[in-house]
Amino acid sequence: MSHRDATSNVGFGQGKSVSIVTISGLVFLYLPIFILIVYSFNDSRFSASWNGFSFKWYKIMWHDGPLWTAIKNTLIIATANTLVSTFLGTLAALALSRHRYRFMGVYHKILHMPIVIPDVVQAVSLLMLFAFFHFTLGLVSVILAHASFSISFVALVVMAKLSNLDRRLEEAAMDLGANRFQVLTQVILPNIWPGILAGGLLAFTLSIDDFVITFFTSGVGSTTLPLKIYSMIKFGITPEINAISTVLVLFSTLAVSSIHLFDREKK
Amino acid sequence: MKIRESSALILPPYFFLTVFFILPVLIILILSFTHNRDWSQGITLKNYLLILDPLYLKVLIRSLIFAVLATLGSLLIGLPMAYYISFSNPKRKILLTLLVLVPFWTNFLVRIFAWFTILGRQGLINSFLLWSGIINEPLQLLHTSGAVVLGLVYGEIPFMILPIIAAMDRMDISLLEAATNLGANRFMVFKKLVLPLASPGIIAGSIFVFIPALGSFVVPDILGGRDSFMIGNTIKNQFMTVRDWSFGSSLSIILMVLVLLGVSAYLRQGRDQSMTLGEYL
Numbered sequence: 001m002s003h004r005d006a007t008s009n010v011g012f013g014q015g016k017s018v019s020i021v022t023i024s025g026l027v028f029l030y031l032p033i034f035i036l037i038v039y040s041f042n043d044s045r046f047s048a049s050w051n052g053f054s055f056k057w058y059k060i061m062w063h064d065g066p067l068w069t070a071i072k073n074t075l076i077i078a079t080a081n082t083l084v085s086t087f088l089g090t091l092a093a094l095a096l097s098r099h100r101y102r103f104m105g106v107y108h109k110i111l112h113m114p115i116v117i118p119d120v121v122q123a124v125s126l127l128m129l130f131a132f133f134h135f136t137l138g139l140v141s142v143i144l145a146h147a148s149f150s151i152s153f154v155a156l157v158v159m160a161k162l163s164n165l166d167r168r169l170e171e172a173a174m175d176l177g178a179n180r181f182q183v184l185t186q187v188i189l190p191n192i193w194p195g196i197l198a199g200g201l202l203a204f205t206l207s208i209d210d211f212v213i214t215f216f217t218s219g220v221g222s223t224t225l226p227l228k229i230y231s232m233i234k235f236g237i238t239p240e241i242n243a244i245s246t247v248l249v250l251f252s253t254l255a256v257s258s259i260h261l262f263d264r265e266k267k
Numbered sequence: 268m269k270i271r272e273s274s275a276l277i278l279p280p281y282f283f284l285t286v287f288f289i290l291p292v293l294i295i296l297i298l299s300f301t302h303n304r305d306w307s308q309g310i311t312l313k314n315y316l317l318i319l320d321p322l323y324l325k326v327l328i329r330s331l332i333f334a335v336l337a338t339l340g341s342l343l344i345g346l347p348m349a350y351y352i353s354f355s356n357p358k359r360k361i362l363l364t365l366l367v368l369v370p371f372w373t374n375f376l377v378r379i380f381a382w383f384t385i386l387g388r389q390g391l392i393n394s395f396l397l398w399s400g401i402i403n404e405p406l407q408l409l410h411t412s413g414a415v416v417l418g419l420v421y422g423e424i425p426f427m428i429l430p431i432i433a434a435m436d437r438m439d440i441s442l443l444e445a446a447t448n449l450g451a452n453r454f455m456v457f458k459k460l461v462l463p464l465a466s467p468g469i470i471a472g473s474i475f476v477f478i479p480a481l482g483s484f485v486v487p488d489i490l491g492g493r494d495s496f497m498i499g500n501t502i503k504n505q506f507m508t509v510r511d512w513s514f515g516s517s518l519s520i521i522l523m524v525l526v527l528l529g530v531s532a533y534l535r536q537g538r539d540q541s542m543t544l545g546e547y548l
Contacts, residue, residue, distance in 0.1 A: 012461075013351050014351065018350055021344060021347035025344045025345070025424075032384055035384040039384060091277070092276075092281070095276035101277065118526060119484075124516070124519055128298060129291040132294055148288050149288075205372060209374055226376050229376050245381070260365060
């Protein structure tokens with residue numbers, strides 16, 4: 001925004017007290033993560049003593065079979081969830097922003113509900129659903145559970161993109177004789193694909209990150225990475241958790257920075 | 268111009284949401300009125316009356332207090348941070364926004380576990396206090412109420428900062444300059460202009476922190492102890508340990524209603540000013 005260019009000269013929000021809180025806030029955000037990373041290189045099993053630099057816990061992590069199974073499960077679930085929820089979420093977004101229905105308000109409310117309702121409530125209600133229909137808990141139940149909340153996130157992201165799309169483009173295409181399917185595939189989709197991509201990415205991340213809903217809807221053989229980390233925290237803390245965490249922090253930093261770079265290149 | 272109804276678009280997603288979202292909620296709603304899943308005994312209100320038991324009432328009130336404290340804590344740190352970030356020069360603003368976003372995209376369990384390194388018996392604080400001779404025995408910092416509130420603030424603070432930045436970015440800076448030219452000092456500008464203009468973001472951020480904090484299960488489970496469990500932990504115990512699914516269901520319904528009341532209050536107080544969730548995602 002152009003009116004922001006003059007900011008640095010005036011210095012709103014750059015006063016001493018505001019700066020101090022900001023720096024403290026960043027320290028607050030990063031200090032625990034920083035120490036977590038440092039101790040992933042500690043040779044000792046106990047964080048109290050620094051026994052020297054070592055890649056020991058990374059080696060242990062590398063040879064941790066159940067950990068790799070958990071990673072594999074996490075990726076299978078996240079990929080399946082992304083496909084299902086991106087497809088269904090995009091349909092919902094197109095329906096609600098380009099069509100007229102009776103009970104439009106109800107449809108919008110239903111879409112927002114999974115986002116606002118606490119995940120523990122959603123988790124136990126899905127558990128009851130699967131118990132009620134004697135559905136065996138496993139990879140499939142987790143994928144269905146993840147999709148039940150991811151659809152809403154995808155739909156909202158795509159709807160935000162659709163609302164920025166100039167409607168006259170679609171009207172012009174219609175006037176020129178395009179049918180609705182052609183308008184969809186040749187006008188709407190090419191224009192909103194970054195939104196769909198962003199929605200899919202969000203669904204993938206939510207899936208990888210989810211603990212609560214997975215905890216209640218997974219069964220034997222569908223342990224995911226967050227479940228594995230949880231049981232390590234609960235039943236035996238070793239610096240292997242620090243090593244796993246460090247890798248995850250590295251991944252999320254790379255992901256956020258590359259999305260940002262990709263975003264800037266578009267502009 | 269809106270095109271007429273198209274069931275091909277709306278049916279698949281809403282069929283899915285009906286089966287995997289509405290139906291499950293209906294099932295726990297019905298369960299909450301039964302005598303622990305025994306349908307033959309008819310319906311009962313006892314699962315809702317059980318919440319009045321001091322044991323459970325205490326947990327519910329504690330959850331509300333923790334959620335309020337977490338919201339205030341995030342606001343206290345998040346508001347100045349958002350103000351600083353929103354008015355930084357473009358380069359610094361991008362960097363700082365990324366720094367707020369990275370924890371947001373980092374695994375939640377990992378971020379909560381990270382506090383073990385600070386608060387644990389062998390953590391940073393205890394190590395320092397023991398080394399400096401202030402204490403002789405490590406302090407119990409983990410598994411306390413303080414640790415839970417801290418963890419809630421830590422976990423949810425990006426949800427406070429990002430909406431406030433979004434609201435502040437929409438401010439017309441010439442207003443602030445005009446106020447300055449007319450003699451207002453920095454504090455006056457903040458109090459009389461920035462705060463009211465950023466209020467949609469502040470309210471949105473507070474809701475986005477309060478809701479997940481109220482229903483939190485992971486944070487008290489990992490950082491809390493017996494005396495700092497929240498309603499999410501009680502729900503989990505009813506389903507996984509005690510196996511009183513009906514009481515667990517009534518607690519879930521109560522939590523859900525509390526959250527929905529909060530959201531509708533937010534939507535009612537300024538629909539036109541409030542921004543849609545999609546803008547933040």
